[in-house]
Amino acid sequence: MPSRTTCTRAAVTAAVAALCALSAAPAAADTRPWSAAPAPGGTRGPGAEDRSSFFLEGGPGTVIEDRLTVVNPGGRARTVALRGTGPWIALAARRVTVPPRTRADVPLTVTVPAGTAPGDRHAAVVATGDGLRIRVPMAVRVSGPALPALTVEHVRVSGTCGAAVIRYALVNRGNTTLAPRLTIRAKGHFGEVLNRVARGVPAELAPGSAVRLTEKWPDAPRLDPVEVRITARAPGAAPATASGSYTPLPWLLPSVLTGLGLAGAGAAGRLLVRRRRGRPGVGAPA
Numbered sequence: 320m321p322s323r324t325t326c327t328r329a330a331v332t333a334a335v336a337a338l339c340a341l342s343a344a345p346a347a348a349d350t351r352p353w354s355a356a357p358a359p360g361g362t363r364g365p366g367a368e369d370r371s372s373f374f375l376e377g378g379p380g381t382v383i384e385d386r387l388t389v390v391n392p393g394g395r396a397r398t399v400a401l402r403g404t405g406p407w408i409a410l411a412a413r414r415v416t417v418p419p420r421t422r423a424d425v426p427l428t429v430t431v432p433a434g435t436a437p438g439d440r441h442a443a444v445v446a447t448g449d450g451l452r453i454r455v456p457m458a459v460r461v462s463g464p465a466l467p468a469l470t471v472e473h474v475r476v477s478g479t480c481g482a483a484v485i486r487y488a489l490v491n492r493g494n495t496t497l498a499p500r501l502t503i504r505a506k507g508h509f510g511e512v513l514n515r516v517a518r519g520v521p522a523e524l525a526p527g528s529a530v531r532l533t534e535k536w537p538d539a540p541r542l543d544p545v546e547v548r549i550t551a552r553a554p555g556a557a558p559a560t561a562s563g564s565y566t567p568l569p570w571l572l573p574s575v576l577t578g579l580g581l582a583g584a585g586a587a588g589r590l591l592v593r594r595r596r597g598r599p600g601v602g603a604p605a
Contacts, residue, residue: 352449352451353389353390353391353392353393353397353399353417353448353449353451354389354390354392354453355387355388355389355390355399355444355446355453355455356369356370356371356387356388356390356455357369357370357371357372357373357385357386357387357388357455358385358386358387358388358424359388371455371456372455372456372457372458373385373444373455373456373457373458374457374458374460375429375457375458375459375460376459376460376461376462377429377431377459377460377461377462378431378461378462378463379431379432379433379434379435379461379463380431380432380433381430381431382428382429382430382431383428383429383430383431383459384426384427384428385426385427385428385429386424386425386426386427387401387410387424387425387427387444387446387455388422388423388424388425389415389417389422389423389425389446390417390422391417391418391419391420391421391422392420393419393420394419394420395419396416396417396418396419397416397417397448397449398414398415398416398417398448399414399415399416399417399446399447399448400413400414400446400447400448401413401414401415401425401444401445401446402444402445403427403442403443403444403445403457404442404443404444404445405440405442405443405457407429407430407431407432407440407442407459408427408428408429408442408444408457409427409428409429409430410425410426410427410444411425411426411427412425427444429457429459431459431461435461436461436463436494437461437462437463437464437465437466437494437495438460438461438463438465438466438493438494438495438496438526439458439459439460439461439494439495439496439525439526440458440459440460440461440525440526441456441457441458441459441525442457442459443455443456443457444457461494463494465493465494465495465555466493466494466495467493467494467495467497467553467554467555467556468491468492468493468556468557469489469490469491469492469493469497469499469524469551469552469553469556469557469559470489470490470492470551470559470561471487471488471489471490471501471549471550471551471559471560471561472487472488472489472490472561473486473487473488473561474486474487474547474549474561474562474563475487475563476536476547476563476564476565477565478536478539478565478567479567481537481538481539481540481541481567482535482536482537482539483535483536483539483565483567484533484534484535484536485503485533485534485535485536485547485549485563486531486532486533486534487531487532487534487549487561487563488529488530488531488532489501489520489524489529489530489532489551490528490529491524491525491526491527491528491529492527493526493556494526495526495555496523496524496525496526497523497524497553497554497555497556498522498523498524498553498554499520499521499524499551499552499553500516500520500551500552500553501516501517501520501549501550501551501552502514502515502516502517502549502550503515503516503517503534503547503548503549504547504548504550505536505539505545505546505547505548505565506545506546506548507540507543507544507545507546508543508544509543512539512540512543512545513536513539513545513547517532517534517549518534519532519533519534520532524553539565539567540565540567541567542567543567544564544565544566544567545564545565546562546563546564546565547562547563547564547565548560548561548562549561549562
């Protein structure tokens, strides 16, 4: 995805020149850390009711503008380095020095490349300084038709002696963030032996992302071969299902078949000998 830097040093100079004075603080407050967050409206400093993360929305080819505010409540100036984690993000400055008891608003832009598929994208603005690192999350929703799609892939079940492990991959192949819910069922010759909600499933799965999950099955059948079926559901997406087979003792069936074959061959040989002995003249001298 291409990056586009539209902010200038003049914008930074104007932002720093427009520093807003905070309430006076005692000298002991110098040890308090600085903070970074999306800039609130107006000239006041950010409060508990303000944004803790960026949420932006625009169509392909658009440029979205916003501001990051860095607050220094202490008694000495602090220098903070800034960067965006995605190529869509352009900051007006990579470093800002904030005088004591003031705040600096740093303009930023997010450029959505032309031809970008609709859906949610996630990034962040990272600020570091004086041993402190603050990550401000950013969610960008590219407008357009939503196409939720969830798949379960690469189901594999392994283990012996009643202790099995179910491994599989959960993939978001759509363009929207999904909240998946999974169930695991297993059925053998003697009926259903497993029916439960999958553990360790992420609360959200971003578009294009995949996670590999593992489910322990300590009370798996010891002899009965089963089929394990995993079903994934998410609001707005069609259910997705994938399955894998599990044979607790893979050597047992071939051994039984081999034994049955040998027993059958022995029985056929004995029957043939009996028939030959029962024929007239068989074994009599010429």
